[in-house]
Amino acid sequence: MTEKCNNRRARASTAKLCQNSIVSDRRQLLWGASALLATATVPSGVTAQSKVDASATPAGKSTAAAEPGAKNQENFVKDIRRLQNLNATNQGGQYWRYRTLVTPIEDFFIRNEYPTPRAARDPRVDPRFWSLKIHGDAVERELSISYEDLLKMPSRTIMSTMECAGNGRSLFWEQQHMVAQPAKVGGTGWGLGGVAQAEWEYVPMSHILGFVGLKKNAKAALFWSGIDGREPGQASDTGRPVPIEMLKLRGDSVGLAFRMNGVDLPADHGAPVRAIVPGWCGAASTKWLTEIKIASHDFWVRLNSTAHVMIGPDYPPPVPKQGDEFRFVKPDQVRGQAVTWSPPRSLLTVPLVLERQPKLPHNYPLQAGEKPMLRAAAQTMRGYAWAPQHGVKKVEVRIDGSAWQAVKLIDPPLNHYSWRRFEFDWAPAPGEHVIETRTTDLSGRQQPVTVPFNEGGFDFWAVPKFAVRVA
Numbered sequence: 518m519t520e521k522c523n524n525r526r527a528r529a530s531t532a533k534l535c536q537n538s539i540v541s542d543r544r545q546l547l548w549g550a551s552a553l554l555a556t557a558t559v560p561s562g563v564t565a566q567s568k569v570d571a572s573a574t575p576a577g578k579s580t581a582a583a584e585p586g587a588k589n590q591e592n593f594v595k596d597i598r599r600l601q602n603l604n605a606t607n608q609g610g611q612y613w614r615y616r617t618l619v620t621p622i623e624d625f626f627i628r629n630e631y632p633t634p635r636a637a638r639d640p641r642v643d644p645r646f647w648s649l650k651i652h653g654d655a656v657e658r659e660l661s662i663s664y665e666d667l668l669k670m671p672s673r674t675i676m677s678t679m680e681c682a683g684n685g686r687s688l689f690w691e692q693q694h695m696v697a698q699p700a701k702v703g704g705t706g707w708g709l710g711g712v713a714q715a716e717w718e719y720v721p722m723s724h725i726l727g728f729v730g731l732k733k734n735a736k737a738a739l740f741w742s743g744i745d746g747r748e749p750g751q752a753s754d755t756g757r758p759v760p761i762e763m764l765k766l767r768g769d770s771v772g773l774a775f776r777m778n779g780v781d782l783p784a785d786h787g788a789p790v791r792a793i794v795p796g797w798c799g800a801a802s803t804k805w806l807t808e809i810k811i812a813s814h815d816f817w818v819r820l821n822s823t824a825h826v827m828i829g830p831d832y833p834p835p836v837p838k839q840g841d842e843f844r845f846v847k848p849d850q851v852r853g854q855a856v857t858w859s860p861p862r863s864l865l866t867v868p869l870v871l872e873r874q875p876k877l878p879h880n881y882p883l884q885a886g887e888k889p890m891l892r893a894a895a896q897t898m899r900g901y902a903w904a905p906q907h908g909v910k911k912v913e914v915r916i917d918g919s920a921w922q923a924v925k926l927i928d929p930p931l932n933h934y935s936w937r938r939f940e941f942d943w944a945p946a947p948g949e950h951v952i953e954t955r956t957t958d959l960s961g962r963q964q965p966v967t968v969p970f971n972e973g974g975f976d977f978w979a980v981p982k983f984a985v986r987v988a
């Protein structure tokens with residue numbers, strides 16, 4: 518029985534046979550009313566592959582330590598079995614399992630350009646040897662600080678989402694069918710797992726700027742790592758600038774983070790110190806930070822010229838000026854507008870149906886085109902809404918195209934950077950249904966029905982559609 522029922526392709530044709538199998542029970546529990554109870558006991562994955570991995574871990578034993586077994590584990594430090602294996606350096610969050618306001622570190626997505634650098638191989642990320650250089654023609658005093666120095670500085674904590682601008686890219690394919698020229702979106706298919714929330718402890722940039730003394734001519738600040746690359750010790754192209762105006766406005770909330778959810782910043786998330794730019798696309802939050810250059814000119818790097826930029830007819834590229842600084846890119850490579858604030862978004866804790874996606878994640882719990890199953894019974898549906906620029910005002914849902922209905926926000930508005938959980942009760946009839954979710958922020962900005970094309974598929978913030986099958 519198990520053999521047949523574990524085989525997904527077989528299961529479709531032998532649905533009756535498998536109705537009472539462990540697999541289908543577990544799947545119903547996963548996305549149904551009892552999900553809260555189920556997550557405590559069900560192993561981390563639901564695919565055949567991860568079930569094998571999970572069974573290697575005795576019940577009740579912590580899975581925090583990295584163990585071999587998961588594909589691409591060698592490129593990360595933390596155990597990636599609770600994540601979606603998108604490719605060698607990108608691991609998405611399993612948003613359908615999210616329950617808490619603060620995302621546990623083991624469930625927090627990792628978005629890397631290159632494998633995670635480790636202190637054992639590269640002293641530049643060892644807290645004992647780490648140093649941060651702050652310099653440039655727009656500061657009064659250069660400064661070099663050690664990890665110990667940083668820990669002595671005044672710090673704060675902030676609850677904030679971290680979102681990759683590529684989050685939701687899959688929906689350009691699934692909902693807007695942008696799979697072929699002339700509107701072909703490329704990149705990593707995050708589904709909606711490129712967002713999570715942590716409580717970050719950081720030294721505010723206002724403090725740092727006070728220390729170095731900002732000159733009047735200051736224009737931009739480059740947060741630079743240059744560490745993660747192909748070989749330890751080899752200079753690399755990782756980092757991204759921010760306008761100085763933004764730092765002046767938000768100097769208390771932008772900063773140098775050294776702790777995440779109360780523990781030292783984990784290696785995969787930028788240890789020992791990363792920049793944190795709450796509310797902006799994650800690319801601005803440079804991990805493994807080693808340099809801040811504050812200058813009277815603009816900076817052009819990969820992450821604001823060819824990557825993490827909006828490229829398309831609706832987004833004319835900026836024109837670099839004389840005297841601007843280029844690192845690892847040339848002036849003619851400035852192709853689009855840098856992504857900044859994350860727009861209002863929402864998600865339901867149900868996995869998206871993926872059928873047009875070029876490549877399914879290695880361990881996605883659904884086959885291509887397969888719809889998640891819910892029980893035909895009264896249940897509480899859950900989701901998350903975020904609108905970090907201004908804060909969430911309201912969330913509405915619409916079922917099968919009926920009228921939009923406001924739903925209950927569970928969390929108080931901590932600050933505009935924090936997401937808020939919502940829930941609503943639903944007693945669905947058997948059959949197929951589509952649930953849509955929509956956030957409106959405090960400035961009145963509301964998730965639209967569609968968003969314009971951009972080549973890299975950034976900032977998909979249109980209303981997401983969650984198709985489910987109820988039986």
Ligand SMILES: Nc1nc2c(c(=O)[nH]1)N[C@H]1C(S)=C(S)[C@@H](COP(=O)(O)O)O[C@H]1N2
Pocket residue numbers: 625626627628629630631679680681682742743745755756785786787798799800801802803804805
């Ligand atoms: N040095 C460095 N910093 C980086 C990256 C990187 O590859 N290298 N990725 C950026 C991107 S695009 C995102 S979305 C966030 C992701 O942070 P996380 O991996 O902690 O979730 O880190 C940013 N900082």
Ligand SMILES: [Mo]
Pocket residue numbers: 628680681682683798799800
């Ligand atoms: Mo990103």
